[in-house]
Amino acid sequence: MIAERALKTLEYEKIIEQVANYCTNSIGKSTIEQLKPETTLEEVNRLLDEMDEGLAILRLRSNVPLGGIFDIRPSARRAQIGGVLSPSELMEISSTIRASRIFREFIEEIMIDEDLEIPYFEEKKEQLPILTGLQHEINSCIDDNAHVTDSASSALRTIRQQLRMQEGRVRERLASLTRGTNAAKMLSDSIITIRNDRFVIPVKAEYRSHYGGVVHDQSSSGQTLYIEPDSVVQANNEIHSLKVKEKAEIDRILGVLSGMVQEVAHELFVMVQVLGQIDVILAKAKYGQANKCSKPTMNADGYIKLTAARHPLLDRDIAVANNIEFGREFTAIVITGPNTGGKTVTLKTVGLCTLMAQSGIPVPALDGSELAVFDQLFADIGDEQSIEQSLSTFSSHMVNIVDILKKFDENSLVLFDELGAGTDPQEGAALAISILDEVHGRGARVMATTHYPELKAYGFNRPAVVNASVEFDVETLSPTYRLLIGVPGRSNAFEISKRLGLPEHIIETSRSYTGTETHEVESMIASLEESRLKSEKDAEESARLLEEARILQADLDARLKEYDELKEQLEAKAKEKAKKIVEEAKREAESVIDELHKMQMNAHKVVKEHEIIEARKRLEDAAPAENKVLKKQRQIQERAQQLQKGDEVKVTTYGQKGVLIEKASDHEWVVQMGILKMKLDEADLEYIKPEKVKESVNVTNVRGREAVKLELDLRGERYEDALYRTEKYIDDALLSNYHRVSIIHGKGTGALRKGVQDLLKRHPRVKSYHFGEASEGGFGVTIAELK
Structure with a gap:
């Protein structure tokens, strides 16, 4: 379990408050206030998967029906011990049951309509008890204004009918008094009112004896008395008696309904618990949507990789996003840099993102980020940023560090801010190195910030340790808040002093007082920073070229898709056109055959040879042009014998047989077709193999x-x-x-x-x-x- 001190140090409760603002009812808010980070990979993944399902639902249906839910647990507990619930309490129970049913139907609908797989929400739906019967019983007795209705029981209906009749009689009697001849003189006002649950009229004090009866009240001036005349005293008594009966019947009805609640009290507790869990899951998803968060991948290997991570409590439009990765090649990061440069913010970003992920809350980083599940998280972070540190502050930090050293193990994340600060620099640096060696040596993941120059070389002298720094812009004399992993913080005192106007000879004298080792370290850092800047420039150029290639690829894909669509359209048009041509050819062929048949069947008309040939020609012309070309090519290619004089041929143009008379030219023959002689191209002639004369009776x-x-x-x-x-x-x-x-x-x-x-x-x-x-x-x- 994560220590309370770490939760308080990292301001985890503020994250919970922000998420709670997205809850829709008090049950969800009270549930999320108890939310603590889980420490097992399976449970953390379950929480994040639930949140991810909630996010999927919100993307499809922005409005999830969770209205009309009340915290009915106190009422259910009172019913359990035999208490009688009020109409408003019963209506809250009915409303909550109804909300549970609507949500259950909503989940069933979205799973069918959207074909959405949401196993965790389906499980929650199945956990919700079905208490529709109790809801109907309550609704049949109590209306939306929490009043017991006449239909609650036949006895109550009868009592109220009698009550209304009796009240009507009393009003009629009193109304006759207010309309009397002397009423205007003796009454303060011609109205009927109620005092002490009795019908009365306002009488001027001097005319009290005229009406007699009972005085129930008087005005502040004493001039008006509210009198129940003798003539209606008995009627009012009957009304009071009926009201007593009405109250007794209502109490009986409420007792029966409370008994029904008592029988299902356990189911009501389960319903409230599940509805609260659902509200919390959706609140996490809404928080993630509103703050552009993502669901991280979780591991149990101590590996952390945050891409463009922001501190969750800072304004996301102002906070600088940083890439943070460690836990595999190196398991410790030592961050150096100037005050107010963002070192502490970096520590809190890692710590808070870890706590959020282990609570099932999406983290403010880009997709692809990965976080580890830690058994324990320790943080020694002080908010003091001043140069002067008192002994008491150092002691306080050291007490916390001693406690951490007693409790941490290899599956812990330890965060140290300004480790060793507040005491003598040499001693503080030595303590910081020793503490880091202890924590890192025992396998924990550790991040530490420091001002000590001795720790700048720490990452070069220890395996699996890396230096990092927060960038400082010497030109603007301000931090950029960018984290640079692999580059230790560089001392900027000389450069800053120079830009502020300190004489050059003083700066050079100062440099001579620094040791050779300091010069070498600063030169190394400068070289690393120069290499980093060059690498970043090269990376930006690569990213630009990659983006251009991506745009070009997208353009080519679009053009190819357009070509394929156009090709399909042209093919469809060609097929349709071919279909129409074939249909037209069929119609023409049918027409020709019918015409020839009629000519043949006409006994008195002789069909001439040229009419037959013309009809054949029309049949040939009716065939689609593409088919005629293919047919002609096939016929030419399949001609296997050289044509000779006297051969029988078929004239493909007219569909008639003929005999070759003589060759007119290289590619033309004179052909005898019936009584006609025609000069035809060799391409229009098809050789016919002579058939043997059969002896059968043909x-x-x-x-x-x-x-x-x-x-x-x-x-x-x-x-x-x-x-x-x-x-x-x-x-x-x-x-x-x-x-x-x-x-x-x-x-x-x-x-x-x-x-x-x-x-x-x-x-x-x-x-x-x-x-x-x-x-x-x-x-x-x-x-x-x-x-």
């Missing part, structure tokens, strides 16, 4: 000079070519007015058969299809019925 239909067979043999064809031929064959068969055709695809792997049948399934002019009979080829042949 019925053909002759149109002009072109014969369309009743069957199409696709065996040996490539998949794409076979489908292309099938589609053209169906068109030819329709033009030839065939109603039934056979497509021979063979059995093989079944891929070609499936492709052919899928094409027939989609074709609008195919009525149905089925496999051939055994005599027709079975599963190797598909029979298509055309319409």
